Amino acid sequence: MLTATLFPGRYVQGAGALSRLGGELARLGTKHFFICSPHPLEHVLPPLLPGIESTGSVRAERFGRECTDVEIERLLVLAKDYGADTITAIGGGKTLDAAKAVAARSGLPVAVVPTIASTDAPCSSVCIIYTAEGVFERVDILPKNPDLVLVDTAVIAKAPPRFLASGMGDALATWFEADSCRISRGRNIAGESGSMTAHALSRLCYETVRDWGQAALTACSAGVVTPALERVVEANTLLSGLGFESGGLGAAHSIHNGLTALAGSHSYYHGEKVAFGVLASLVLTDRPLNIVDEVYALCARIGLPTTFADLGLGEPTDAELLLVAEKSCAPEESIHNEPVEISPALVLAALKAADAEGRRRKLCDGELKGRAQKTKGLADQLRGPFVCQKLYICIAVTGAYTVSGSTGQKAWQGCQPTFTDAQTLPVSASTPPAHSLGSDPYQSALVGRWEAHHDTYTYRYQNFCMCSRVGVHRGTTDSRHQESVCQRSEWPRKV
Numbered sequence: 175m176l177t178a179t180l181f182p183g184r185y186v187q188g189a190g191a192l193s194r195l196g197g198e199l200a201r202l203g204t205k206h207f208f209i210c211s212p213h214p215l216e217h218v219l220p221p222l223l224p225g226i227e228s229t230g231s232v233r234a235e236r237f238g239r240e241c242t243d244v245e246i247e248r249l250l251v252l253a254k255d256y257g258a259d260t261i262t263a264i265g266g267g268k269t270l271d272a273a274k275a276v277a278a279r280s281g282l283p284v285a286v287v288p289t290i291a292s293t294d295a296p297c298s299s300v301c302i303i304y305t306a307e308g309v310f311e312r313v314d315i316l317p318k319n320p321d322l323v324l325v326d327t328a329v330i331a332k333a334p335p336r337f338l339a340s341g342m343g344d345a346l347a348t349w350f351e352a353d354s355c356r357i358s359r360g361r362n363i364a365g366e367s368g369s370m371t372a373h374a375l376s377r378l379c380y381e382t383v384r385d386w387g388q389a390a391l392t393a394c395s396a397g398v399v400t401p402a403l404e405r406v407v408e409a410n411t412l413l414s415g416l417g418f419e420s421g422g423l424g425a426a427h428s429i430h431n432g433l434t435a436l437a438g439s440h441s442y443y444h445g446e447k448v449a450f451g452v453l454a455s456l457v458l459t460d461r462p463l464n465i466v467d468e469v470y471a472l473c474a475r476i477g478l479p480t481t482f483a484d485l486g487l488g489e490p491t492d493a494e495l496l497l498v499a500e501k502s503c504a505p506e507e508s509i510h511n512e513p514v515e516i517s518p519a520l521v522l523a524a525l526k527a528a529d530a531e532g533r534r535r536k537l538c539d540g541e542l543k544g545r546a547q548k549t550k551g552l553a554d555q556l557r558g559p560f561v562c563q564k565l566y567i568c569i570a571v572t573g574a575y576t577v578s579g580s581t582g583q584k585a586w587q588g589c590q591p592t593f594t595d596a597q598t599l600p601v602s603a604s605t606p607p608a609h610s611l612g613s614d615p616y617q618s619a620l621v622g623r624w625e626a627h628h629d630t631y632t633y634r635y636q637n638f639c640m641c642s643r644v645g646v647h648r649g650t651t652d653s654r655h656q657e658s659v660c661q662r663s664e665w666p667r668k669v
């Protein structure tokens with residue numbers, strides 16, 4: 175069996191990495207043709223110019239929204255007229271894809287600088303071509319990967335968190351698709367089998383997003399770079415790119431391609447549609463329920479779509495869904511790498527089941543949300559001194575509470591009770607710390623254990639969480655409460 179593993183020439187990541195761009199480009203040439211998305215053209219490129227122009231010259235052009243054949247040809251003519259010897263892209267996935275295609279058609283080296291971590295496009299040799307209306311048209315496999323991928327995480331951290339979440343949706347698919355290819359001996363982007371390296375990196379990609387995704391999103395919401403953000407940016411950009419390209423693709427990306435046939439999905443990002451493709455693929459490939467639960471919970475925590483409505487599709491008709499399913503099952507699609515029977519009817523069923531499961535979970539979360547609102551008054555009641563030997567307070571807990579986009583609109587993303595170890599603070603034996611019972615249960619949450627006889631109050635404070643449940647239990651030493659031991663029948667008695 176032959177395996178092939180594809181890599182970019184060099185990958186540079188970190189806060190302030192843009193300061194290295196001039197030096198990196200000087201390795202590749204002296205006449206640099208830049209293709210930039212509108213915002214980077216005005217705000218990212220200008221401060222870099224003195225450094226880059228100290229060793230070369232620059233001509234910059236604005237990217238025209240869609241990565242179409244017409245747009246690639248337009249940029250190609252401009253680059254040739256300029257006499258460019260390198261192509262550099264700064265912007266989002268479509269801008270980078272267009273630059274990779276221009277470089278491939280002109281035989282020039284290409285550097286890509288993603289300003290958002292929303293897809294796995296940067297490191298790959300793949301270029302996705304759309305129509306002018308934004309409908310997926312085809313995938314072009316270019317002769318080589320980018321010569322340089324440079325990611326400044328300080329820039330990524332300032333971008334709307336929705337982009338980072340979308341990149342996690344794309345990264346989420348990587349391991350499931352590579353694993354399917356491993357089982358079915360499906361082909362990767364080079365037309366060969368995936369290597370051990372690709373499978374291991376795909377798994378690392380999934381585990382990184384699963385374990386660090388929420389913390390990274392929180393950091394991005396605050397506009398700061400943290401180790402969690404660095405990890406997830408690397409997963410979204412490098413691991414996801416290496417994983418899909420060398421490990422192979424499966425159903426999730428084919429279902430993404432199918433979903434683009436419905437106009438309602440066009441305002442949703444690649445990774446958001448891929449994430450829903452992952453959910454449908456879990457149904458289609460009969461994955462274990464614990465995995466299904468893990469992925470739905472992750473999507474809810476980081477605000478990825480779990481229903482048709484989340485993707486702007488409302489309640490699609492069977493005819494519309496059949497269109498999606500048939501497009502997903504086109505002969506050239508990677509869905510045929512899945513180690514199960516594939517047909518439009520089976521994909522249609524998986525789509526409907528994935529949406530139904532998403533709606534069921536939202537209903538459950540909605541009920542918890544209602545209980546949380548009732549909780550606020552109860553939390554106030556709990557502030558007094560109590561008579562008891564041990565009092566366990568669980569005002570729990572979590573779910574992503576993010577501020578999305580530039581609108582500042584707050585969105586409830588889901589709720590998943592968690593009970594975690596935390597700080598121990600000495601407090602009055604009779605009074606839990608007032609600040610820990612936040613005045614707004616939507617912005618604070620705590621899992622608490624107050625032991626009157628120990629004079630300690632143990633709690634964990636989590637930002638962007640919602641109180642979803644209040645329970646009080648006496649007489650147990652187990653602070654890792656399960657719902658079953660949080661009984662409302664045992665409320666504390668005030669004196």
Ligand SMILES: [Zn+2]
Binds near residue numbers: 294444448
């Ligand atoms: Zn993708």
